Each structure stands twice: as C-alpha cells, then as structure tokens.
Amino acid sequence: MTNPGGPQLLGMDAVWVATFLSVVACMAVIIAIYSAATVRDPMGKRVKALNERREQLKAGITATTSKKRAKLVRKTETTDRMRQLLSKLQVLQEDQVKAIQQRLAQAGIRRKELAVTVIFSRMVLPIIFGGGVGLWIYVLGGVPDWSAMKKFGAFAAATILSYKAADLYLTNLVTKRTDAIRKGLPDALDLLVICAEAGLTVDTAFNRVAKELGRGYPELGDEFALTAIELGFLTERRTAFENLAYRVNLDSIRGVVTTMIQTEKYGTPLASALRVLSAEFRNDRMMRAEEKAARLPAIMTVPLILFILPTLFIVIIGPAACRLGDAFSKQ
Numbered sequence: 116m117t118n119p120g121g122p123q124l125l126g127m128d129a130v131w132v133a134t135f136l137s138v139v140a141c142m143a144v145i146i147a148i149y150s151a152a153t154v155r156d157p158m159g160k161r162v163k164a165l166n167e168r169r170e171q172l173k174a175g176i177t178a179t180t181s182k183k184r185a186k187l188v189r190k191t192e193t194t195d196r197m198r199q200l201l202s203k204l205q206v207l208q209e210d211q212v213k214a215i216q217q218r219l220a221q222a223g224i225r226r227k228e229l230a231v232t233v234i235f236s237r238m239v240l241p242i243i244f245g246g247g248v249g250l251w252i253y254v255l256g257g258v259p260d261w262s263a264m265k266k267f268g269a270f271a272a273a274t275i276l277s278y279k280a281a282d283l284y285l286t287n288l289v290t291k292r293t294d295a296i297r298k299g300l301p302d303a304l305d306l307l308v309i310c311a312e313a314g315l316t317v318d319t320a321f322n323r324v325a326k327e328l329g330r331g332y333p334e335l336g337d338e339f340a341l342t343a344i345e346l347g348f349l350t351e352r353r354t355a356f357e358n359l360a361y362r363v364n365l366d367s368i369r370g371v372v373t374t375m376i377q378t379e380k381y382g383t384p385l386a387s388a389l390r391v392l393s394a395e396f397r398n399d400r401m402m403r404a405e406e407k408a409a410r411l412p413a414i415m416t417v418p419l420i421l422f423i424l425p426t427l428f429i430v431i432i433g434p435a436a437c438r439l440g441d442a443f444s445k446q
Contacts, residue, residue, distance in 0.1 A: 220362045222288035236281045245274030292334050293364050299332030300367055304393035311386040318346035338363060352379055367396055
C-alpha cells in the first residue's frame with residue numbers, strides 16, 4: 116500500500132523505494148560475505164586431473180577404472196557417429212578439426228574429440244534455434260505487429276548467433292585464459308631464474324614453479340605442471356616446449372619456448388636469458404597498465420553521464436522536489 120500524503124519520488128512512495136533498495140543492498144552484502152567465506156582451492160581439481168593424466172600417459176591407457184573406461188567408450192561412440200554423419204555430408208575437413216583442437220587446448224580443454232562436437236553444433240544449432248524462431252515468427256505468428264524487415268532480422272540474428280555460439284564460447288575461454296597466463300608470466304620467469312641458479316633441472320624447476328604459482332595463477336600453474344610431466348617422459352624435450360606454445364596463444368610464451376629450446380640445443384646460460392625476458396615482460400605489463408589508465412577517462416564518460424550524474428541529481432534535488440510537491444498538494 117502507498118501513503119498518498121507521504122513523500123513521492125518519481126511517482127512512487129519514497130519509503131517503499133528506500134525499503135526496496137535496502138533489501139537489495141542487504142542481499143548484495145550477504146552474497147559478498149558468502150563468496151568471501153567460501154573460497155575454494157582453484158588447483159585441487161587441476162592437480163588431480165594432471166596426476167591422472169600422468170598415470171594414463173605412463174601406462175599407455177585412456178582410463179584407470181572400468182567406470183571411466185565405459186564412459187569414455189560411450190563418448191567415443193557418440194563422437195564417431197557425429198564424425199560419420201559429417202563425413203557423409205562432406206563438411207568435415209581435417210585442417211578445420213586440427214584448428215579447433217588447438218583452440219580447445221588453448222581454452223584449457225584437453226579432450227580433442229570435442230572438436231567434432233563443435234563442428235556438429237555449427238550444423239545442428241542453426242536448425243534448432245533458427246528454425247524454432249522462424250517457426251514461431253512465420254508459422255505461429257508470434258510477433259504480428261512487427262514488420263517484414265524486423266521478422267527477417269530476428270530470424271537471421273537467431274540463425275547466425277546459433278551458428279557462431281560454439282566459436283564465441285571458445286574465443287571467450289581462450290581470451291580469459293590467455294590474459295590470466297600473461298599476468299603471471301613475469302613472476303613465473305623470476306621463479307624459473309631462481310630455480311635455475313639454485314641448480315635445479317628444467318623439469319624440476321617447472322614443477323616447482325607450478326606448485327608455487329598454483330594458487331595465484333592456476334592457469335599458468337596448470338600449463339607448467341603439464342610441461343613438467345611431458346619433460347619427464349617424452350623422448351625429445353623440444354616437443355614438450357613446443358606443446359606448451361601450442362596450448363597457449365601468447366607471443367610471450369613462444370619467446371620463452373624459443374629461449375628454452377636454444378638453451379637446450381646450444382648450452383647457453385638459462386638464468387641470464389630468462390632474466391632478460393622477465394624484465395621485458397614486466398615492462399610490457401606496465402605499459403599495458405598505463406595504456407588502460409590513459410583510456411579510463413574516456414571510458415568513464417558514458418557511465419558518468421548515464422548513471423552517476425542522474426543519481427547525484429536525484430539525491431540532491433529529490434528531497435526539495437518532494438517538499439515542493441507536498442506543499443503544492445496541500446494548497
């Protein structure tokens with residue numbers, strides 16, 4: 116119920132508006148406290164998965180239990196059916212599969228068979244969502260007030276977005292993972308320098324850095340731990356470094372990989388080369404921060420005009436407007 120004699124704010128009772136905003140603020144505080152109190156270890160599942168991967172690679176099998184083996188068999192059968200259907204339709208290309216497999220690896224997804232699923236989704240999702248929107252618009256008459264151009268625009272947008280949905284999702288994952296790895300790379304190189312000067316081997320140094328940076332940078336710790344595992348069992352250490360560059364879409368990682376390969380090949384000092392790279396990456400990170408800081412005033416202009424200034428005007432002028440309204444209503 117609203118109080119007709121009470122203060123009004125944009126046509127609504129100011130007491131009810133303040134109550135609603137107080138409830139929203141209390142809920143936000145409760146959610147923030149819950150999020151801060153339930154922090155989980157981000158490396159728990161990753162360490163477990165890496166240990167399982169180590170055992171699988173050493174034993175030469177794809178599963179350690181019958182339950183996992185049956186699950187993998189079912190997934191493989193489903194993927195094989197998708198592959199057969201795409202091959203019959205002549206839409207499956209090996210180069211396309213390899214490119215998607217690399218994108219999956221860069222997104223932190225280790226299952227290469229999902230590349231066929233991504234290609235299959237490009238064919239199925241437009242039929243499901245695009246066809247559903249077309250059926251709803253043109254057959255069922257869902258939006259009779261729209262013009263023909265608006266109807267076609269909605270149908271085309273649904274079809275295109277459903278076709279690009281898997282690619283957009285992968286691109287988002289790759290971007291977030293790459294940014295997280297870029298932030299922790301200078302610290303990782305500093306730790307590698309310390310480990311190299313302490314006399315540790317390369318695989319032990321990578322493993323040590325992965326453990327130290329696992330909590331702060333779980334993505335980088337995951338990649339370094341997997342590289343340490345591959346350095347331990349692969350016949351050519353060069354392949355392990357190349358796999359690291361394959362899994363991370365970052366020029367800085369490629370520079371580190373090139374340095375590691377040259378050090379392994381020519382016997383050049385590893386610590387000095389990594390120290391130079393670390394200083395370069397730190398300067399690059401500082402330049403990125405300064406660039407973002409320089410763009411901040413221009414970016415904040417639109418939110419300032421749309422959100423901050425109207426709220427400020429309401430807070431300042433609102434009480435006076437409510438009093439004037441009450442005064443005129445009494446007269």
